Amino acid sequence: MGVIERKEREREEMRQRIMNAARHLFLEQGFEKTSIRGIAEAIEYSPATIYLYYKDKNELLFALHEEAFLKMMAELSKVAAVKDPFERLIEMGNQYIKYALENPELYDLMFIMTAPMETLACRDEIWEDGMKSFCLLQAVVGQCVEAGYFEHDLDIETASLTIWSYMHGLVTIYLKNRMNMFGDDKQVERMSASYTLFIEMIRKGLKE
Amino acid sequence: MGVIERKEREREEMRQRIMNAARHLFLEQGFEKTSIRGIAEAIEYSPATIYLYYKDKNELLFALHEEAFLKMMAELSKVAAVKDPFERLIEMGNQYIKYALENPELYDLMFIMTAPMETLACRDEIWEDGMKSFCLLQAVVGQCVEAGYFEHDLDIETASLTIWSYMHGLVTIYLKNRMNMFGDDKQVERMSASYTLFIEMIRKGLKE
DNA sequence: CAAATATACTGAACAGTGTTTAGTGAAAAC
DNA sequence: GTTTTCACTAAACACTGTTCAGTATATTTG
The missing domain is CATH 1.10.10.60 (Homeodomain-like)
Incomplete structure (x- = not known):
């Protein structure tokens, strides 16, 4: 039956x-x-x-949070098409910013709100979605080391956390309206300028 | 009378x-x-x-937000005692991290929650507290340029935004429990390691 | 096929939230 | 001494997430 x-x-x-x-x-x-x-x-x-x-609203938010990660991972995975590892890293950052700005509510759910994380905490599971996308970044950073862009004894995990921190900080300052302190409408331009500077910083700062 | x-x-x-x-x-x-x-x-x-x-709860939150900025500015201003500009910048970052970790709720209010910002928006005022503390950072970055640590034609505003983005990203990833994806209790160590790397990155990446 | 059981669903309630409004009692002004 | 002003509040409004007893239907059993 x-x-x-x-x-x-x-x-x-x-x-x-x-x-x-x-x-x-x-x-x-x-x-x-x-x-x-x-x-x-x-x-x-x-x-x-x-x-x-x-079970509760948090579990519903967690389910949405998982969906949002699938979507972001799909976007970020597209950078595999870029041949050069450093160019790939740059493009990955661009895609990350693009995703955040196009899906502000989802970004909040994924990286800022604590509610969906509580579902994880009470099941005492690890944050796999976060880890998976962090691994995507780590892989590209590793490839930059292999290609000689970054020093060979670079701590890939630490470097990836540093890059992610910057990216996350930049987009959240913008998304949470903290960039309107500048009092103009050049917020996105400021983000671009900062990202360009950051790329040069890691190019020069992490090289052999 | x-x-x-x-x-x-x-x-x-x-x-x-x-x-x-x-x-x-x-x-x-x-x-x-x-x-x-x-x-x-x-x-x-x-x-x-x-x-x-x-007027409403947002206005109350905004008042607390202002208090929190006074407190943070007092902490950050203490770095004036450090003679060397680059050392001063490093210490400012340490103080920023310290403040965030010791006052997570206030940090949320200051830099993450949108509620207190709505009070500003409906008065259409600018975010002065944010601007003031950003100027503190800009000043130290400017002194690093003057002292020859950073290239002389560095865009100070962009560089400061980049540094702040990193600092903000790092502490929010931690405060919003996203670092427990590593599944150990070495979260603060990871932050330290990242900050150390970041300092070397800007030392090498922004120099003349 | 009829009776018993299992299941899906809901109305109503509980305990809370931010906010508004009509009304009261005391102090100040005349 | 009367009137006006003003600080204050009880009660209500329109919400919120969540729970639970009860019902109506579908499935299984005798």
């Missing part, structure tokens, strides 16, 4: 329906204004039903 | 009483768990009273 298989399938469909509504509302009106009740209304079910499919 | 003077004084006292309670609860139990009702209870007044002294 395929009844339990069908039930399992129906369950997965419902989870998808909830996720679709959540993603939609989340991207449309931001996290702060998206409520369980709102999601419930969108799928025409009672708010309580959502709790039959997701 | 000194009655209006007394009233003004009493008003300021009340504002201080509210701020003290807000600061206390905020630092004790974090932003998320601090409510207007909680603050009201702490000062033994009705929640509605708070709205006679502060």
Whole structure:
């Protein structure tokens, strides 16, 4: 009897329906204004039903957070097409900035909000999505070492953390409106100028 | 008749009483768990009273945000004692990291939360506190140029933004628990290692 | 096929949130 | 002494995440 298989399938469909509504509302009106009740209304079910499919709001956010990582990893992986390792690193940074600016809410979910991380904490699991994308960066940094762009005894993990820190800092300063202290509309230009300087800094600063 | 003077004084006292309670609860139990009702209870007044002294919660957060900047600026200004400009820059970074790790909630308020910034936006004012502390950094970077540590035609604003981005990125990755992806308890060591590398990067990467 | 069981779902409630408003009691002004 | 002003509050409004008893339907069992 395929009844339990069908039930399992129906369950997965419902989870998808909830996720679709959540993603939609989340991207449309931001996290702060998206409520369980709102999601419930969108799928025409009672708010309580959502709790039959997701433990709490954090788990729902965590699921969205995972989706967002798949999306970003897909974007970042495209840089494999760039032959030269250092050029590849530069392009990876560009893609990272592009993703952050085009998906500010998702970026928040992935790297700033603590709520989705609590789901991880209470299951005491490690943050695999973060680690996977960090490994993508580490790989390219490693290739830059191999190609002789960076000194051969460079600590790849430390260097990658340093590069990521810079990238993350730059985009969050912008996304969290801290760059409007300059009082003009040249914020994106400032980011570009900074990124260009940073590239020169690592080119000169990490070489043999 | 000194009655209006007394009233003004009493008003300021009340504002201080509210701020003290807000600061206390905020630092004790974090932003998320601090409510207007909680603050009201702490000062033994009705929640509605708070709205006679502060427009809304954002304005209260903004006032705390200003306090936090005064505190940080005091810490950062201490580096003036360091004679050598480049050593001064290094020490400024250390102080910045120290402040962030010792005051995570305040750091959030100052550089991550958008709520206090909305008070600025609806008054359409500029973010002066941010600009002032950025100028502190710019000054030291400028002194590094003068002392010959950095190339003479360096764009000081861009270089400062780049340095701040790195510092901000590093501490927020840590504060927002994204460094537990490494799955060990060497998070602070990793930060130190990264900061050391970054210093060498700017020493070599920005020099003449 | 009928009775018993399992399952999916919901209405209503709980305990909280920020904020507004009508109304009260005391102090200040006349 | 009367009127006005002003600080203050109780209560309500419109929300929030979450839980739980109860129901209606689908499935399994006798």
